[in-house]
Amino acid sequence: MKLGQWSRDLAMGVRFAFTGGREGWVRALLTAVGVGLGVALLLLTTAIPNALSVRNDRSSSRDDFTYNGKVLPKADDTLVIARTDTTFRDDDVRGRLLEPDGARAPLPPGVGKFPAKGEMVVSPALDSLLKSGSGKLLRDRLPYRVTGTIGQSGLVGPAELAYYAGADGLENQLAGGNVERITYFGPAAGNKSEPLDPVLLLLVLMIFIVLLMPVGVFIAAAVRFGGERRDRRLAALRLVGADGRMVRRIAGGEALAGALLGLVLGTGFFLAGRQLAGLLKVRNISVFPSDLNPSAALAVLVAVAVPAAAVLVTLFALRGVVIEPLGVVRTTRPPRRRLWWRLLLPLGGLGMLYPMIGQGNGNGNFNQWLVIGGTVLLLVGVTALLPWVVEAVVARLNSGSVAWQLAVRRLQLSSGTAARMVNGIAVAVAGAIALQMLFAGVEGDYTKQTANDLNRAQMEVSLRGDVQLGEAGRELARTEGVRHASAVSLSSLGNRAKNPDNELEVAAGSCAELREVARLTSCKDGDVFSILGGDYGSETKKLAQPGSTLYFGPSYDGMETHPAAWKVPAGMKTAGPREDPTGYARGGLLITSGALPAAAAESLNQKVFVTLDRSVPDATDHARNTAARLDPLANVFTLAASEQSKQFRSIRTGLLVGATCVLLLIGASLLVSQLEQLRERKKLLSALVAFGTRRRTLSLSVLWQTAIPIGLGLALASTVGLTLGSVLLKMTGSSVRLDWMSVLSMAGIGAGVVLLVTLLSLPPLLRLMRPDGLRTE
Template sequence: MRALHDLALGMRFAVSGGREGRLRTGLTALGVGLGVALLLAASSVPSIIDGRMARTDARGVAATHSGGVARSDTSFLYIDASTEFHGRPVSGTLLRADGAHATPPPGVAAVPRPGDMVVSPALRDLMNAPGGTLLRRRLPFHDAGTVAGAGLLDPGELVYYAGDSDLSTDRGAHRASAYGSDDARDPLDPMLIAVIALICVVLLVPVIVFIATAVRFGGERRDRRLAVLRLVGADARATRRMAAGEALFGAGAGLAAGGAIFAVARHFAGSIRLWGMSAFPADVTPVPLLAALVVVAVLATSVGAALFALRSVSIEPLGVVREAEPRARRLWWRLAAPAAGIATLVLTHRFAGKNAALHTVPIIVGAALTLIGLVGLLPWLVEKAVVRLRGGPVPWQLATRRLQLSGGSASRAVGGITVAVAGAILLQMVFGGIQDDFAHPDDSTGAVPTSSAHRHGAPREADVTVQVSAGDMGLARRLATSLGSTRGVSGVAATVEAYATPLAGTSARPGQGGGAITTVTVGDCASLRAFARIPSCHDGDTFVSRTSAATAVDDRPGEVVALDSGDGGHGASAARFTVPYSARTVRALPGWQGESHAGVLATPAALDASTIGGAVTWARVWTDGGRSPGTVERVRTAAALADPAARVDTWVDEARDRQYASVQTGLKIGGTATMALIAAGLLVSAIEQLRERRRLLAVLVAFGTRRSTLAWSVLWQTAVPVVVGTVLAVVGGVALGKVTLDLLAEPVGSWWVFWPYASMGAAVILLVTLACMPPLWRLMRPDGLHTE
């Protein structure tokens, strides 16, 4: 009962003391509340992901049986017609109802009629905005409705569904009768699990550090009040219980404030779009178990920080011993945590082998211990950095003397930035080391060289490719005309392509046939010259394109091949083509990364492309001056006008794995939120420290100290811990990144990734210091000398 009484008395002290006491408690509640709001947002991430996945599955076309879906009153044809506009993906689908009761997509009342489309609100705003004219031309449909939230992954997604009467299965469309996909998702890569664990540690440790700092607002006033309680008979244990009660009240108020901040902020989740992602407010709901862990962690951290702050303070009836000459901080126990963290990672790598992607627990423990250890090292380093500083201008002397007497407060304020910067350096090093494992050739573009464009004697790859899932020479000619007349386009090669399989026993040459799958390309002479060195060409000619490794291709004059889509369907229904004896052998030009477009090259008069089942129409586009955004957007529009289902890709060296890209996007969003929280918390902490020194500032001004001198002293007082903290963050982040990459068996991509993050941390401190100038000016007024 005595302990409960002391706790209750401490809670009562948190709201007593008049205006100063309420302000101190308010600052604590605000600081803790900011951290709680971010933790609640983090605990909502599983709900956000589940909501997105549920809507993704709901709007996916239901899986069909091997026999396909029969035409009925509820069936429909569909084909993907997605595009991109200045880097923003636009998800599009062309639909054609088979009957009056065709199943509409989620969020859509009915399948759009031919020529109509329904669009998401964000897409409509983008089309109607200045600069959206090109996108509006690309979607030449009548705006007949809006896609509701049930059909969107997030409020800012760009989505449209359009009706097209020309859809058919012969032109690449598929038939379905319902929506709702339950396909099993690919399991997350084990290495990404380890990276996600690192992200959680890096983003949450600074928040915990910040909360621990926030509950110590007004520590000097609290210690003096506890000394008064000792004078009236309270013992040391009672004062600690009262301090714990005061911290509990501040943490409880912070939980309430954080809940209120989170409840208000979640309503704006749809309007906040970071790196292409937002969320519906209904999805931003904390997981109950994680929310309970947040409450427990905040309360435990608050009480622990308050008691830890009293470890070196002897509160006696006649005062606080801390006001005497402070003793030097000890180093050995401050090195214990980072040394244990590094040792955990090193020993795991040594004894567990190089399959480190599966060892998420050692990574979490090692990274957390190391980052938390940096917070303990920072006050010792600041003390050693300022202990011998003497002389200099008056602002410098005021700043250094303040740091020498009580550098702990300044170090705590910078501790969050130190941990955040060190964590960002760690993650950037890890991402730089593993990025090659999540990159693959983007061979979907099918980029090939052209003999008319050379770079240092070598053919230049196509800048943009256009693909339509239908073999149609008429479409190829339309694409060539539409794209060729587009501003910024220097050349176009439009062809119809299919796979060719030599048929066993049908070769004109005894003992031949049944060779490897190759390709057949149909196009005019100008387009075929993009694939091989053809000295002379006329409509009706056929060529056999070979590389130096001629044995890899089995097609030859007199060979009979089956033309199909390459999926093995070259039965009796597949078109057959006999390579004429007049076909000339030509040298294939090297394509993407040295691969060639070897196979049969035929002109339209030699091979009717309309007889080829499963053929694809391609258009390779070369532009002036590379892939400038404006030219690419014009190419996309020209291709869509020729065929709305045309797929446009830009040639790239590598395409990031989707899982890797999603994790990297989550890191950017979380890092931005964490840095914003730290900045806001630093501002609150700095203002609280200024209020603690209000009387001292007023005395200095009364004795004639210039206000500018005091302002510069505040800046220098912040700059010294920032410099020390930045150096510590760089060293700690780089060392931790190197050890973690060794654990993941990955090389270091770059040793200089710390420059942007170190600069960002310094910039945050500078901005916070500048924001403190207005309250500093008000606190230096003479009425600060008044007391009661």
């Protein structure tokens, strides 16, 4: 067949789509909307890598801590910066205090000039929060006047909460870990991002496959909207001399027209969605609309692949349809579908995944092409098996109510149409079940239990030494929402004032406070204790000899501190080690307040363990406000029973964002598909109403027509999802355990989407059920 003949036939089909009257336009528009929704999500997916890359670049460009332990000398081009990150309710707030050393000090990205002392520049999102009624507690924590906003180049997303505030005296805190002198903003030399391990790479790969497969299925279903009416129109072409192959190519041209229009609508949907993306925030993740720019190569691939797929799907769908001059041979009883070739797809997928069982982190990376091919074949197997399952089941359904019989008879005549409508959601549910199993199976490898005792404390607050001894504990204990606060002052003792060879930990406080970190038999103010036992007992006994001189807060090269000499007293008592609420058992010395020399106060830092009253709203934020008032550089940690890998957590967040987009697509596409089905049955519904059929009966029949295929689809999806999930767990070396709650929740979400779509389609259904629908031209 010459290429010219193909071009002429396809072009004729495109003309029929746009010049075939109202019927052709409606079908083209329905196809375009369905395809457009899929194209929009494909463009969004192709834009995600660029968005993540741009976010990472902006985040790296504002890096300001090298953590190399060196203190740079003061110069005209240096800046002293302090990290003051905090949390407000569930949102992280990035904070920095700035003190330029000279006129050429580096400016942070997105900041036009340094804020003066007592002033700050903020992100637009933080500015809105501080001006709102819900931001009152945070305003109390940030006692600075807002004088400007941070530009986009200094933020990772539009919803980020961030500020830069002016300060002075930061140079005196350079010995602390929260303050550093820098000469530039940007990644430190030699700092490289940690690569993903094989299991996390597998998770990322699976997420893309599982999220994109339903999109492809929906696009393939969308180009077949209105197929029965189109085929009846094509029968007329046989009367004027067109052969069977020619009308199939013309049908492909009609689908091509809808796909091309769908590309235009999809681009519009994407541009509109991109603007809305700037208003959304999922788990503290947000993106600027300008970040969502699809790769040119991937965008061209979508523009070429979608129309080509539309033509191929149409030709494939018409392979068993006989279009004759006097009608379409489709309403007769179709031949029974064959099962054997449908089973080859999932079996082939399992065969491709089998060689990688047992690899994982210990045996190298997975073969990405085998993973993609095997997973795609398994999920495509759902779309191949579902029509056979629906046909086999509905053929055995007989007696029941009138609504039931109407639904069953319709399904028996067009089980393929019903299966196509459900295919997308079945694929999505199967993939989601497999992903949930994989996440649950490997979660333990990326989650570690902490030693925190949450019965003793839920927060830990660390403050600098210029806070008076015991003041932090008393202030926090009086804070709203705090049940109990226990403070202990910490420092170190060295055998020399500068560059000591050996150091000991030292903790100071009242007897009650010291009992939180050690086991004391008897205690009174003025006592000094040596902690024996544990990992540090022998070192303590060797260094802390009675009469020897030790130095509080010894200094090292590059540090300007004032060590205080202290003579170890005779008659020290002994204490046993005890884990504090964070699970740390310290060694060294314990000194009660009465025995602590006044000169040592400068080297002490206070640590407060806080027990909260969870019945008080915002108890955590009240405690954070008190800590910030006592020390703007305070470190506040919320104690948790477990900690999870940041990479694992970010991947799971990405899955949540992607799954939300796919669910929206599923709902919208199902609604369009349902409306198209109702439109094709308009005359049939009107005839049944004219003959006296109750509207309630017809509504129930439409519900059954949706419920039966979706029930079968979810059952098949659960089977395939459990199989794929088990194989993936075997591949990662994890034990296989069936998470029935995940299976039921995923199936429930899928059923809920279908139920919602069915309810939304009832109003147009009621409008179609009128006798005047029998009118024709």
